[in-house]
Amino acid sequence: MVGYLVYLTISAATYGIFCLGLNLQWGFTGLINFGHVAFMTVGAYTTVLLSSQGVPLLLSLAIGAGVAALLGLLIGLSTLRLREDYLAIVTIGVSELVRLVALNEEWLTRGAFGVQGYPLPLGSFRPNQVGKISLIFWLTIIAIFAAWQLWRGLRWRWKKLKKQEKSGLGVIVWGILGGGIITSLFINGCIALQNYNYKAGLMLLSVVALTLVYAGLEYLVQSPWGRVLKAIREDEEIPRALGKNVFWYKLQAFMLGGAIAGGAGSFYAWQLTNVYPANFDPLVTFNAWTIVVLGGAGTNPGTLIGALIFFAYDSLTRFVLPQLNLVDDARLGALRVMVIGLILMVLMVWRPQGILGNKDELTLGK
Numbered sequence: 001m002v003g004y005l006v007y008l009t010i011s012a013a014t015y016g017i018f019c020l021g022l023n024l025q026w027g028f029t030g031l032i033n034f035g036h037v038a039f040m041t042v043g044a045y046t047t048v049l050l051s052s053q054g055v056p057l058l059l060s061l062a063i064g065a066g067v068a069a070l071l072g073l074l075i076g077l078s079t080l081r082l083r084e085d086y087l088a089i090v091t092i093g094v095s096e097l098v099r100l101v102a103l104n105e106e107w108l109t110r111g112a113f114g115v116q117g118y119p120l121p122l123g124s125f126r127p128n129q130v131g132k133i134s135l136i137f138w139l140t141i142i143a144i145f146a147a148w149q150l151w152r153g154l155r156w157r158w159k160k161l162k163k164q165e166k167s168g169l170g171v172i173v174w175g176i177l178g179g180g181i182i183t184s185l186f187i188n189g190c191i192a193l194q195n196y197n198y199k200a201g202l203m204l205l206s207v208v209a210l211t212l213v214y215a216g217l218e219y220l221v222q223s224p225w226g227r228v229l230k231a232i233r234e235d236e237e238i239p240r241a242l243g244k245n246v247f248w249y250k251l252q253a254f255m256l257g258g259a260i261a262g263g264a265g266s267f268y269a270w271q272l273t274n275v276y277p278a279n280f281d282p283l284v285t286f287n288a289w290t291i292v293v294l295g296g297a298g299t300n301p302g303t304l305i306g307a308l309i310f311f312a313y314d315s316l317t318r319f320v321l322p323q324l325n326l327v328d329d330a331r332l333g334a335l336r337v338m339v340i341g342l343i344l345m346v347l348m349v350w351r352p353q354g355i356l357g358n359k360d361e362l363t364l365g366k
Contacts, residue, residue, distance in 0.1 A: 002188055002191050002192055002195075003192075003199065004315075005184075005185070005188045005192075006188070006189070006192045006199050006200060006203050007199065008311050008312075008315060009185055009188075009189065009203050009206070009207065010199065010202055010203050010206050010267075010271050011271070011311050012307045012308050012310075012311045013203075013206035013207050013209070013210045013267070013307075014206055014264055014267045014268050014271060015264075015287070015288065015291060015307045015310070015311070016210050016214075016303065016304050016307040017206075017209060017210050017213050017260060017261075017263060017264040017267065018036070018040060018260075018261050018264035018265075018268075018288055019288045019291045019292050019303045019306065019307060020213055020214065020217055020260055020300060020303055020304075021036070021039070021256075021257035021258065021259075021260030021261040021264065022036050022257060022261070022288050022289070022292055023292050023297060023298070023299075023300065023303045024217060024221075024229075024253055024256060024257040024260070025253055025254055025257035025258075026292065026297060027292060027297035027298040027299070027303075028221055028226065028229045028230060028233060028253065028298055029229045029232055029233055029249075029250060029253040029254075030084070030232060030233035030234075030236075031080070031084070031087060031250060031253065031254055031257075032084045032085070032087055032088040032091075033087065033088070033091045033254075033257070034088045034091050034092045034095075034282075034285060034289075035090075035091030035092045035093070035094050035095030035096075035282075035285060036091070036095070036257075036261055036284075036285045036288055037095050037099075037261075037280050037281075037282065037284040037285040037288075038071065038091070038094050038095035038097075038098040038099075039068040039071060039072065039257075039258040039259075039261035039262050039265070040068075040261050040262065040264055040265035040268060040280060040284065041095075041098050041099060041102060041265060041280040042064070042067050042068045042071055042098060042262055042265065043061075043064035043065055043067070043068045043261065043262025043263060043264065043265030043266055044064070044265035044266060044268055044269040044275055044279075044280070045064075045102060045109055045115070045265075045269075045275065046060070046063055046064035046067045046068075046262070047060045047061055047063075047064040047265065047266040047269060048060075048115045048118040048269050048275055049108075049109075049115065049118075050063060050064070051118050051119045052115070052117075052118045052119070057119060057121050060266070061263060061266045064262050064263070064265060064266050065259040065260070065262040065263045065266075066259065066262075067262065068258045068259050068261060068262025068263075068265070069255040069256070069258050069259035069262065071094075071098075071258060072251075072254045072255040072256075072257070072258030072259070073251065073255050075087075075090060075091065075094055075254070076250065076251040076254045076255065077251070078090070079091075080247055080250045080251055080254065081247060092282070095280075095282060095285065096282070098280075099277050099280050099281065100277075102277040102280070103277040109277070111277075112276070112277065112278075113276075114274055114275050114276035114277070115274070115275045116273075116274045116275075118269075118275075120198060120202075120270055120273065121201070121202065121205055121270055122198065122201035122202065122205070123198055125201060126196070127196055132193055132194055132196055135193045135196070135201075135204055136189075136190050136193050136194070138204065138208065139186065139189050139190065139193065139204055139207070140186070142207055142208065142211050143182055143185075143186040145211060145215075146182050146211075147179070147182055149301065150175070150178045150179065150182065153301055153356075154171050154174060154175050154178075157171050157174075158171045181308065189203060189204070189207075202267075202270055202271060205267070206267050206271075209263065209267065210304075213260055213263070214300055214304065217260075217300055218300055221300070225249075225252075228244055228249055229249060229253055230298070231244075232244075232246055232249060232250065233298075287310065290306075290310060290340060290344065291303065291306035291307050291310050292306060292354075293306075293344065293347075293354055294306040294309060294310065294343075294344070294347065294354060294355065295307070295309075295354055295355055295356060295357075296353055296354025296355050296356040296357025297353075297354060297357055298357060299354075299356045299357055301356055302354055302355055302356030302357060305355055305356060306354070306355070309355075313340070313343075314336075317336045317339065318336075321335065321336065
């Protein structure tokens with residue numbers, strides 16, 4: 001169970017980073033990107049191919065993110081001056097183009113055989129007891145940061161409900177659930193780090209990267225730059241009338257979101273330990289859209305909650321549905337996707353802005 005929770009933590013953290021990039025593009029800027037997996041693909045392949053040639057892993061990750069940002073620049077220069085639907089069409093095409101290049105250009109990506117046997121972060125690291133305590137210390141810092149963010153969000157929500165003279169029962173429930181999740185993942189992480197293996201080290205690296213990306217984006221979206229992005233999302237003619245270069249702001253957001261997705265691709269490759277073109281099919285993008293819509297577009301905490309809920313659902317249905325004998329194993333995957341669609345339909349009727357989305361602020365399209 002400890003190992004499986006470590007796997008879920010790595011998956012949720014990797015998808016959390018990936019979806020934060022999409023949330024910056026769509027949730028805060030209004031850019032419809034249906035090919036977000038292309039940035040992950042470029043980041044993953046760049047990282048593993050460079051590291052296989054002896055480039056340090058941290059530098060390989062940075063170059064992978066930079067190449068993904070360059071891809072965002074090329075897409076943005078050709079489409080961001082057009083309507084949103086053109087951007088959606090082009091991004092779908094680009095994601096499939098990148099996947100097909102990875103599948104067919106064996107001289108570069110080794111084709112369908114994939115890239116295997118590349119260096120992994122902390123792959124040969126064997127800490128002593130002092131080293132394990134140091135790793136647990138950093139995990140404790142991250143857990144304290146997560147608890148502080150939860151407290152800030154709950155306190156803000158509580159004050160808002162009291163001003164509206166509404167019940168704060170929901171805040172208490174969310175506090176209990178959030179605190180329980182943070183505590184359980186922290187205890188499980190401590191156990192995994194005490195019995196250290198490669199996956200435990202990758203878990204710590206992934207949550208550290210998630211924390212840094214989350215904190216950086218929270219700072220950016222609350223800055224004047226972030227407020228301009230929100231204005232562009234709602235009505236780009238208003239910031240343009242105030243002298244803002246709307247195209248330049250869109251391009252910045254698109255490139256930064258792509259770079260974040262490229263970094264997520266590196267962690268995705270390190271988790272898989274073998275990279276194949278089939279790992280980057282369009283379903284990865286639509287999983288990310290599910291997470292962002294579920295948690296609430298335009299809110300970074302909502303994106304992380306959406307990632308946790310998505311992978312909790314994934315793990316539960318993976319074990320529970322086969323026990324019900326509703327369908328055979330061949331149709332089980334399709335049933336799980338259908339259930340996700342049903343949940344999203346119910347959510348769109350009950351709470352169209354998502355779990356933590358602000359309905360007063362977010363129009364979700366015009």
